[in-house]
Amino acid sequence: MSLARALDLDVVGAEVVPLAKARAGYLFGKGKVEELGERIAEREAGLVIVDGALSPVQQRNLEKLWKIKILDRTGLILEIFGDRAQTREGVLQVELAHLSYQKSRLVRSWTHLERQRGGFGFLGGPGETQIEADRRALDERIHRIKEQLRRVVRTRGEHRRARQRVPYPIIALVGYTNAGKSTLFNRLTGSAVLAKDMLFATLDPTMRAIALPDGRRAILSDTVGFISALPTQLVAAFRATLEEVLEADLILHVRDIAHAETEVQAQSVRATLEDLGVGAEAPVIEVWNKVDLLDPESAETARAVAARSPEVAVISALSGAGVEALMVAVAEALAEPATEETVHLAFDDGRRRAWLFDRKLVRAEHSTDDGYDLDVRWTERDRNKWLALG
Template sequence: MRQDDIDIHDEGVRDAGAGHLTARADRTRAFVMTPVVGRRAGDPAERSPAARLEEAVGLAQAIDLDVLESKLVPLQQIRPSTFIGKGKVEEFADIIKASEIELVVADTALTPVQQRNLEKALGAKVLDRTGLILEIFGRRARTKEGVLQVEHAHLTWQKSRLVRSWTHLERQRGGFGFLGGPGETQIEADRRMITERILKIERELEQVKRTRGLHRAGRKRVPYPVVALVGYTNAGKSTLFNRLTRAEVVAADMLFATLDPTLRSITMPHGAHAILSDTVGFISELPTQLIAAFRATLEEVIEADVILHVRDVAHEDTEAQAADVAGVLKDLGIDLGDAKRVVEVWNKVDKLDEGARENLAATISRRDAAERPVLVSALTGEGEDVLLGAIEERLSAGRETLMVTVAPDDGGGVNWLFGHADVLARHPQDDGAVEVTIRVEPGRVEGIRRRFAKVEGGAPRED
């Protein structure tokens, strides 16, 4: 089978002897094509063309499109007018006409001219990768913040395309009768309205940023450290989030199942608490407009005490996906190579056979202890305890362990400690006092010494 003949199909009714699916009446018929241009020097990781096509089909299905056909399109060079060659355009036009396809998804960024020329030649609406991702985000957003972020990204993208795509619009004449001079063009009016709306959204998002800052300041006073989940879309972050927090966040085998951030409390092995944050998944060629718009959300990651980089190790492109995540986070000033702050979580080990597990175990053993990934299955719970231990180890780094004696007449002393430190253990004494082992940031030690008469350094006492 030739590379460009690989097909990936959605569920549906297959015609006997046919190489495509019949359409479902309640969904838009779609054709997905993934152009594959020769790898350029400096690319961080080479992707499997078949996996790229599968991801593109998954993106299309994420907005409930009925994917009847999907094709890889090997290219030697990009055509300025239509991106793909004339022969492929004619071939696809025949397929689209025969299957009565309504929408073509091009898994690449198209210029307005390329998009318009393809629509004319193929006889169907064309949506490029950026437009498709924006559409998915628009459908997934649930909170006011998420809706604003998506609208901001979409308007920014739309504004950048006005000049190139709408140059055919004529001027609107100003004034009355034949005496009026030239007024503003339609494109200028549209750009002005878009700019005004963008500025309004930015003011509202700035308020969101301030509110998030107040929430973070409140958590620092409590003090609960923040643990953020990051990773490629569909790596299993939400399933792991549910496993660790016993929550019921939507977790589906679907690209961008999570868009709006979610925060829940988790408990460490020694009883300390932390806030776990589930964030939007990343993807290759993520539109820059979305990265900018979601910066307020991603600040939860920037400010996090510990970052869990969740990877789907059962995926054939796991290395390339990791490179994409690292690239986005690097733009935010986050280094995934910082082992003191980052835990690499290799998820979906339940999908691996015994040989693949042994290979992973051997790979992990060759790394320094502080940099070793944690093998987990968010679905089955395998490795959960090891992961919590790794999180606790990083959270405790740089903190001081103290033994505080709460006097018998200090009724609120123990509760005060629970609100201002990580309580690791407490032991009632015969005289009514309570010995409490806590772990705190160095900056809080002096306040605790002022609050209690007897404070000693030490480790948790063994029972």
């Protein structure tokens, strides 16, 4: 239901259909297919959504029988993602996922692509079947998008390497879609990222620098919302977008604690993180958001749990309640033991010397015959960043 409403669709009917066994041709049994067809006609529906996977044959057969357009779960999520993507990379990733999905079906794909590019009449030779022409057109388009994505990902890699030279830890906001990540991001950064009560409001990572309570700075990244049973095409297509999570020094798992299925959603996020390669050892703080929507007793219980666990913070991103305590917990989680060391720099190594002073890591400096001896106090991360400057 929430997926359908994410596209502003008016849901005129919904039904849970128990399936002892999926039928190869129509998914449902003959009687249920006829019953559903009558109900669809009575309500004059313009679209049917099946919250599950349909094979190409099942989708084609049901559309022919019911005389109506049908979307399965993957198709619906692709439509939502296509509606939300904003950056060049996001648009390309959505299109790649959509074409891969379309290729598995090869239903009306020729008309769609012909409208996009003005026709592919030069591709096929005499006697080529329509389905072969469709496949050739899709393969060509997929190849071109992958090439474009490779260039975009290469640029992202260069930006990432540039960030690695800055001694700021990365904090990634993750969570089930519509958990309130973008609202929290906006509160912490003063930014204006799209934050609405809708699924997949954020489809591209947004990064901003923030100040921690102890005076240090960090980079905060807002990522795409997760969802249960995320189509495999989208997990693959959005892996580059989610690379920020893999490289994060701290993960803030934002949960809608007022949602009836908050625990199920949390398990889905944890499973997706695991699939992406985020290990169990990665530092995570669970941010129980929307506490303002709980009844007083439930809110007090949640705060009592958080008081006993440094890995849990209870907040309302909308009102700001609890956010200050969350940031203290973030600073503590990112705190590293600092050590003192003396490093020697030549007179002409002004860049690395300036870097140390800019980060306020120098305790004392002494001139020598061939340069400077600097007494620094830094963390292992600071040291590694400094060495990476060459």
